[in-house]
Amino acid sequence: MAEKKAGLNEDLENVITLKASVDRGSNKVIFVESDGDFIDVLFSFLTMPMGRIVRLAEDSVPVEIGCMRNLYQSIKKFDVHNFRSIACKLMLLLPCNSAYLQCKNLKLKFDKDWPTRYFKCCQRCFFSYYTSVICSSCGSSISGEIPVDNTQVGGVFVKGRPRLIITDDLQVISPVSATSICLFSKLGVTDSKTTEESTFNMGVQEALNLLMHSFVSKTPLTEILLKNEPIPSLGDVHSCQGISIDSQMDGDTINEEEKNISLKLVVSKSKKIVCYAEAQEDFVNLLCSFLTLPLGFILEKMRNVSWKGCLGQLYKSVEDLDELKSNFHKELLVNPKLAPGFRYENTLLGIEETSFYYVDKKLTTDKSCIPDNASAESVKLNVVDPKSHEDKDKSAQGFLKGPATFTVTDNLVVRPLSLILEMSVLQELKVPFTDIEDHIVHMGKREALLLLVASFIGDSALTNTFIRELREPKQEQ
Structure with missing residues (x-):
């Protein structure tokens, strides 16, 4: 059995162990078997806003995702005076993930250096991502940090600790729904003598590399776990x-x-x-x-469009999988929303903002946490629009x-x-x-x-x- 160790600087508490079936004849990963920790990381890709993905790519793994990097770089170079408020530029370069309350519990955290914080006024009228904002309702300063709900039972998105199969093109399959023989045949493996089991440790950097390769390749697991080939570009498409x-x-x-x-x-x-x-x-x-949109929203809009990447397979797996914790968690992935305050008022794209609720002195987005004797509206927190902090033009x-x-x-x-x-x-x-x-x-x-x-x-x-x-x-x- 082959084994790949984590890097010298990798804390073993921050790695996930994967067992992979490898075809040594073709030097390809047939599939990976893992528990819910790795599946949760894969599914979290769908919740990430494009601005954060491009930022992560810039900091570690350069990848050209269509025109998104050019757009991001253009916003980065804009003078702050081009924006309605100082916050606007930051909102685009580092947009908040509406599923942050769930993703902060992932074993591998991409955004650990950029935590999202929430603040409220003393009367709990509004909340803000920034301090020293005056509440328009009660007139007090919005400065008290809101604790987030740390209650976590089981996995982040999947329930319990299921052992699931992930194919090279990121299809997530329950072992119950696919026998090994059928899976091997489907993946083009005909000789069992050329297959062997290998063990790999995946840390934050490897997971990030996997995400970036998934934009431009149908075989990202093979490339990350076996080859580490240079990342290709999505490239241009024909003018028609x-x-x-x-x-x-x-x-x-x-x-x-x-x-x-x-x-x-x-x-x-x-x-x-x-x-x-x-x-x-x-x-x-x-x-x-576009930079504020979660990846899952974009993939939903292009479910029938052919392109080089394989993230569409991951999206479809979420739709078909029974091992998710609840319908609420499925909706976070297949119908992700914007973080409150991030919606562009012109609604051509048709995406909604998520709602935050203040329950038991903690912040949550899950309506099931609201007590039976309270209505959603009574505990809902409205956001101070961060785009208008310094803009006196109300229109x-x-x-x-x-x-x-x-x-x-x-x-x-x-x-x-x-x-x-x-x-x-x-x-x-x-x-x-x-x-x-x-x-x-x-x-x-x-x-x-x-x-x-x-x-x-x-x-x-x-x-x-x-x-x-x-x-x-x-x-x-």
């Missing part, structure tokens, strides 16, 4: 991909009059690509909100000050309106001034979801979202 995405995505269309975001696209007539866009703060606010929305105009490239590099950037883009693309034309496009829910998916799976987000609309001939009036 928008048509494919549109035909496969789930999501309702909306009425034309509800398309309330407009932007100007500068398009190459010969290459049929979007070179860049000029847009107001409402469009860039929508882009900013303002989103994270950015307005009015403002921005230049946005096809791969989502965003800057305050910059002719220098626009000229450099045209030079890089080798597009002469005589080959460009302007198009005004209008966005609703369909386009917003297309843009989200295009931003996630490729590096031509604007082209893959709008190119079909630009190619279609306009109807005569």
Whole structure:
């Protein structure tokens, strides 16, 4: 039996032991067998906001997740005066996980250096992520830290300590539902003489590497446990991909009059690509909100879209698995919500905020913890909108000050309106001034979801979202 030890600096209390069936003939992991600790870590991936994932990738494992890194870097470079409040920039670069109360109990913690803290006023009117905020209801300072609910029975998301099977492409299967022979055949293993059992210790860094490889590979366990190959990029998709995405995505269309975001696209007539866009703060606010979205929400929107990664298999496993603790815990994973206060007021993406309740002097998101003699509304805590702490404009929305105009490239590099950037883009693309034309496009829910998916799976987000609309001939009036 082979065994891989944890690194010299790895505390053995912070590792999870995995037993793996390895095909030495092809040097591949057939499947991993583990208890609930590892399954909980895998499932926690679905709750993580994109801004935190990109931040973790920057700090340890560089990976290009479509255009998300460009978007993140653009927000990072913005002057703080571009935002409605100082908190807005931090909300995008380090967004809160709405399932933090559960994920803080994971054996492997990715965010241990960035804990989320909650504060309330003395009358318990509102709570805030920041101190020294004045409560608009009672006028007192919001400064008392709220203890979180540390009651933990069994696992974080899965009940008890089940032994589950995880395939190389992150399908989580109950041993009861799949015999070993069927599983081996399904995974292409025909000769049992080439298989052997190996033991691996997985720490925080290995789990983080696994997450990053899962964005761009169908065999992340093999790559992490056996090969440690360089991480590939999601890469670009064909310029017609928008048509494919549109035909496969789930999501309702909306009425034309509800398309309330407009932007100007500068398009190459010969290459049929979007070179860049000029847009107001409402469009860039929508882009900013992508960083606050939990991964599970994005995967739900692209369940029928083909791409290089295998996280969709993990998402589907949650839907099909019976070993979860409750329907509440399943909803945290397959229908994750935003942390309170993080919702962009323009609701094109259709995501909701979670609700926090103050029960027995502790914070919880689980309604089942509310006593029978109390209503949910009586113990619900409202959040002080962190986006508006320093903004006196009560009609303002989103994270950015307005009015403002921005230049946005096809791969989502965003800057305050910059002719220098626009000229450099045209030079890089080798597009002469005589080959460009302007198009005004209008966005609703369909386009917003297309843009989200295009931003996630490729590096031509604007082209893959709008190119079909630009190619279609306009109807005569």
